[in-house]
Structure formats: structure tokens, C-alpha cells
Amino acid sequence: MDRRAGHDGLRDLAAAKAGRISAGRLHRPDLCHTVLSTFGNTNRGRHQRTAPPPNGADRGCFMGGRRMSKSFHWVQAAAVTALLLTAQSVSSIARADEVEDFYKGKVVTILIGHPPGGSFDLYAQLAAQYFSKHIPGQPTVVVQGMPGGGGSLAAAYFANKAPHDGTMLALLPESLAHTQLLEPKSSRWDVSKMRYIGSIADVTSVMMVRNGAPGQTVEQFHDVQSNVSCSGRTTSSSQAAAMLKYFTGVKFNMVCGYDSATASILAVFRGEADITTTVWTNWTVNYRQQMDAGEIRPVVQFGTKRLTDLPDTPTAIELVQDPKAKEALEFFAAGGDIGRALLVPPKTPDDRFQALAKSFDELMTDPDFLKDAKTRSIPIAPTNAAGVQQSVDRIFSTPPEVIALLKEAMEKGFEN
Structure with a gap:
């Protein structure tokens, strides 16, 4: 099947799955020919070869000049599924390539709202040292400090002015969600619009x-x-x-x-x-x-x-x-369950968020990362993106009377 026929075939297969073309009969004799050639003839003893129907004939699937029997429908369905999955796989690979191309040669910044010396800087520097090799395209990873207001200055910048293309992450106070509920007028951020890629360790x-x-x-x-x-x-x-x-x-x-x-x-x-x-x-x-x-x-x-x-x-x-x-x-x-967690700002593209979350999970099992943390007595108790989100959801579901107290x-x- 040439490239043009392949593209048209995938289009019609998708249409068949969506119900726009009869599931029992694809109006593509060239595609039927390809399907039979690829998956075999169910009546191989009687029909050794397949061919498109003659001109003017019905455009259902034929085998050796005769209409295809119902016994072939399961093969046809399998072919549809296989080719659709192939198309989806190719699409996923293409998206992964796009993420890798985007990050190649870039600098990814981890923003913290505290000066050097504390646990925020400790975890951010540790993550930055080993994170690059797990991110598609292997960008350079650096740490940037923006101290002030116990992390609130950095949080406000991150939520409203930080680039939201996936080149900036932040390691901010675990109390951001609490502060938003307790002091909504002075909280210049909305944690519900940000997304955590994972937590390195809980804190007490x-x-x-x-x-x-x-x-x-x-x-x-x-x-x-x-x-x-x-x-x-x-x-x-x-x-x-x-x-x-x-x-x-x-x-x-x-x-x-x-x-x-x-x-x-x-x-x-x-x-x-x-x-x-x-x-x-x-x-x-x-x-x-x-x-x-x-x-x-x-x-x-x-x-x-x-x-x-x-x-x-x-x-x-x-x-x-x-x-x-x-x-x-x-x-x-x-x-404390959120702990020392990394998050992306609002409007970060989904594919880059997913790539960063996957890269974070890989970082948490990196032998060099874990060895360095152990040598420096830095506790590591990771939670993935979904787990951190559950903690955030629990905080936001707190009864109003408890928040008021x-x-x-x-x-x-x-x-x-």
C-alpha cells in the first residue's frame, strides 16, 4: 500500500470505528486487498489470491472476485483495531518527539521562595543535579531563589508571571493551599490551577x-x-x-x-x-x-x-x-503530606506536564540521586503526581467551619 493509500485507509478505518461507515463493510477495495494480504485469507483453500472488484462492481470487500463471506468480518475488525492502534502509537511517538525537540538546548528553572541553606534549597539543588538526564531533550536544570514573605513572593510570581511553557518549575511552601483558604484576599495564586509533578519527601x-x-x-x-x-x-x-x-x-x-x-x-x-x-x-x-x-x-x-x-x-x-x-x-x-514537591504553573501544556511527571518518577529511582541523598542524610520519601493531587484535594475539601477556626x-x- 503506498503512502497516500495508507493515509486514506487510516482515515476510513477511523470513520468505520466512529460509525460513519458500516462496521460490516468498508468501502475501500484497495484497503480490503491490503487487509487480506496482511492478515491472510480465511478461505485459503479455495481462494489463494485477492484482488479489488471489477469496475462498476459493488465496493464491498471481495475475495477472488466474489463478495467476502461473513466469516471474514472478524479478521476485518481485527485489522481495523490493529491499524488504529498503530496510528495512535505513531501519534504518541510524534508527541514525545515534539517534547524532546522542545526541551533540547533549553534551560529549566526550579524556582524557590527561600534563601540558600534551608530545606527548600537543599531539595531543589539535589533534584537539579540529577533531573536533566531524565527529561526528554536533557535540558540544563538550574535553581533560582526569590526569597520574600516566607515564599509568598515567589508563589505570586510563579502563578502570574512565570513562563508556562514547561521551562519553569517551583518548589514552594507546602502551606500554599492552606494559606489560599485562610487568607484568600492576600493569596495571589490559585493552587487548583497549578499541577504537581511529584513530591520528593513529606515534611513535619x-x-x-x-x-x-x-x-x-x-x-x-x-x-x-x-x-x-x-x-x-x-x-x-x-x-x-x-x-x-x-x-x-x-x-x-x-x-x-x-x-x-x-x-x-x-x-x-x-x-x-x-x-x-x-x-x-x-x-x-x-x-x-x-x-x-x-x-x-x-x-x-x-x-x-x-x-x-x-x-x-x-x-x-x-x-x-x-x-x-x-x-x-x-x-x-x-x-506535610505535600512536603517538598515540584509543580508547574497554570496553562502548562499537557504533554510537557506528563513528560515532567514521568521524568520525576524516574528521578526518584535514580541510583546516583538516591546515593547522594543518603550520603548527605537527606530523607527521600517520594509521592507521584496523582498522590500529591489527592493531598491537595483533601485540603480543599475541608469543611468551612474548620477553616474558619x-x-x-x-x-x-x-x-x-
């Missing part, structure tokens, strides 16, 4: 107190005032202390305005503050020596359950008795 915020602080336990926090260092109010680490203050009545003096989690932690080591909170990964990777030396000690964790590494440290949920307060804290902790806790918890 852990509150630390410095050695020598006036209060050393949760019980003592009720009796003496403690200075709490924090960055922007949109970060889960800052919000954690505000919620604990509201729901348990601890005497926290919130000192927010530090430009990053790193700056907040250094304030504790300098004695400017007594308490601060950041994700457990940040503590274990960057401050293990200080923990081992007893300079800081964990007092509360903000996950739905206790971390394996911290079996004796209570969760904030355990510290409250009111069922509504427990529900609000569980809603807050759901962001948590919003009140945020607003009053930051007050001094």
Missing part, C-alpha cells in the same frame, strides 16, 4: 527550644514568656507556633520578620529568641551537631503522628482536648 515541622531558655517544656511555656523567632506568616513553621499559642494558651511572644528559617534559627543560637520551628529535615541535615551537643531540644512536632525519630516528643494534636481544635490541627498537618487561630496567635 518540629519546634525546638534552646538550652538555657526560661521555659524548657510545654508545661513551663504556660508559666513563663518565651520569645519565638519566625519569618513570614505564610510559612507552616511560623504558623505552627501561632496555632499552639492559640489552642493551648502558652505564653509566646511572636517575633516575626526574619527573612528565612535559617535566620530564625540563628536568632535562637544567639539568644535573641528561645524557640523556633522548622521542618525536621532541616534540623537533622544542618543542625545535627547542635542537637547532639544539647544546645537545642525538640519539644513539639506538628504532624498527624509522631515521627519515628522522635517517639517521645508529643504532637500538637495530642496537646489539645477540644475535638474541633484537634480537627483544625489535623487540617494544618495535611500540608484555623483562620481565627492564625490571626490571634500572631498577636502579642
Whole structure:
């Protein structure tokens, strides 16, 4: 079959499948000839050769000058299916080639909203180092920082001004969806219009107190005032202390305005503050020596359950008795399941999103990537795109009364 006949044949096969041409009879004798030649003659003993019908004859399928019997219909149907699948396969390959051609020679940027030194930078740099070889076309992958507002500045840029052609990804705070529900007027993004390609690891915020602080336990926090260092109010680490203050009545003096989690932690080591909170990964990777030396000690964790590494440290949920307060804290902790996740901005083409999600899954099983993470004590607990989306959907399905309670806790918890 020549190329023109092949194209016309695929068109008519598609029409047959759609019901525009009788499923029992294709009006293409040349195609019937090809089908018989390819798949064989069901009456091979009587008809060894096939040929198109004579001029002026009915344009149904003939075998050796006679109308094809019904026994051939199953062969015809099989041929239709096979050729349609072939056409679909060719189309998929073509799309894959288009994605590869697009990314070849390009630079893919991973945007973060925090300065170097924290867990966002840690995971972004690790991913960037090994991601390129898994993306079609193997583009260069770099990390760009846009610190400010606890990640809100980068989130606003990413949602509204970032290129949406698949050349920019972002690793933003896991609290984006929460903040959007709690402070819709000030949230200049819509998480529902973005798509996650996957999460490298879930995260749990852990509150630390410095050695020598006036209060050393949760019980003592009720009796003496403690200075709490924090960055922007949109970060889960800052919000954690505000919620604990509201729901348990601890005497926290919130000192927010530090430009990053790193700056907040250094304030504790300098004695400017007594308490601060950041994700457990940040503590274990960057401050293990200080923990081992007893300079800081964990007092509360903000996950739905206790971390394996911290079996004796209570969760904030355990510290409250009111069922509504427990529900609000569980809603807050759901962001930890999103964790350190990569996402694409609104309007990113579907084929490039799918390619990036597949590339992310491959990255998470890359032996070199995993070996490097293990050497640097960086936890890896990946979740694919569909799994992260489920976490996002759970957050957006939270009852309005729970959101209202948590919003009140945020607003009053930051007050001094």
C-alpha cells in the first residue's frame, strides 16, 4: 500500500470505528486487498489470491472476485483495531518527539521562595543535579531563589508571571493551599490551577527550644514568656507556633520578620529568641551537631503522628482536648503530606506536564540521586503526581467551619 493509500485507509478505518461507515463493510477495495494480504485469507483453500472488484462492481470487500463471506468480518475488525492502534502509537511517538525537540538546548528553572541553606534549597539543588538526564531533550536544570514573605513572593510570581511553557518549575511552601483558604484576599495564586509533578519527601515541622531558655517544656511555656523567632506568616513553621499559642494558651511572644528559617534559627543560637520551628529535615541535615551537643531540644512536632525519630516528643494534636481544635490541627498537618514537591504553573501544556511527571518518577529511582541523598542524610520519601493531587484535594475539601477556626487561630496567635 503506498503512502497516500495508507493515509486514506487510516482515515476510513477511523470513520468505520466512529460509525460513519458500516462496521460490516468498508468501502475501500484497495484497503480490503491490503487487509487480506496482511492478515491472510480465511478461505485459503479455495481462494489463494485477492484482488479489488471489477469496475462498476459493488465496493464491498471481495475475495477472488466474489463478495467476502461473513466469516471474514472478524479478521476485518481485527485489522481495523490493529491499524488504529498503530496510528495512535505513531501519534504518541510524534508527541514525545515534539517534547524532546522542545526541551533540547533549553534551560529549566526550579524556582524557590527561600534563601540558600534551608530545606527548600537543599531539595531543589539535589533534584537539579540529577533531573536533566531524565527529561526528554536533557535540558540544563538550574535553581533560582526569590526569597520574600516566607515564599509568598515567589508563589505570586510563579502563578502570574512565570513562563508556562514547561521551562519553569517551583518548589514552594507546602502551606500554599492552606494559606489560599485562610487568607484568600492576600493569596495571589490559585493552587487548583497549578499541577504537581511529584513530591520528593513529606515534611513535619518540629519546634525546638534552646538550652538555657526560661521555659524548657510545654508545661513551663504556660508559666513563663518565651520569645519565638519566625519569618513570614505564610510559612507552616511560623504558623505552627501561632496555632499552639492559640489552642493551648502558652505564653509566646511572636517575633516575626526574619527573612528565612535559617535566620530564625540563628536568632535562637544567639539568644535573641528561645524557640523556633522548622521542618525536621532541616534540623537533622544542618543542625545535627547542635542537637547532639544539647544546645537545642525538640519539644513539639506538628504532624498527624509522631515521627519515628522522635517517639517521645508529643504532637500538637495530642496537646489539645477540644475535638474541633484537634480537627483544625489535623487540617494544618495535611500540608506535610505535600512536603517538598515540584509543580508547574497554570496553562502548562499537557504533554510537557506528563513528560515532567514521568521524568520525576524516574528521578526518584535514580541510583546516583538516591546515593547522594543518603550520603548527605537527606530523607527521600517520594509521592507521584496523582498522590500529591489527592493531598491537595483533601485540603480543599475541608469543611468551612474548620477553616474558619484555623483562620481565627492564625490571626490571634500572631498577636502579642
